[in-house]
Structures are given as C-alpha cells and as structure tokens.
Amino acid sequence: MSTLELVLNMLAEATTTELSKTTEPKNFDENRGVAIKGGSIAGNARKEIKNTTGKPVLTEKSAVDFTRVIADIIIDREDNKK
Secondary structure, eight states, rough: HHHHHHHHHHHHHHHHHHHHHHHHOOOOHHHHHHHHHHHHHHHHHHHHHHHHSSSSSOOOOOOOHHHHHEEEEEEEHHHOOO
C-alpha cells in the first residue's frame, strides 16, 4: 500500500468511528450504513486526489509489501549505526 492508501484507510476508519459515536447505531443495518458513509467520505477524498494530481491513488502494492519496505528501512538504519 502507498502512503496515501494507508492514510485514506485511516480516514475511513476514523470517520466511521466518529459517525458511529454521533449516530449511535443500534443494529447491523445501522452500523452498515455508518460504515458505508465513512468509506464514502474516504472514497471521495481519493477521487479528489486523483482528479487533482492526475495520478491514481491505488497501487498494486499490498500491506505486506509496505511492511517489507519499512522493515528494510529499519534494517538499513541499524546497519548504518554499526
């Protein structure tokens, strides 16, 4: 996942949490509606970024790929300390 993908995922989660606190859904259908709204807000942000930059936000990288990049950075940093 790219940095933007991670941030948009966090935006969707945080927005859904806030919407849930505000609306206090009582059942599955209400919770589902809140989740859809939260995801829609992040989706709109993704579209706006794509329209503004002209570049797609979504990549073919997975979270596992991103974790490997982070791990490699940490290993390089540790090697440079020696």
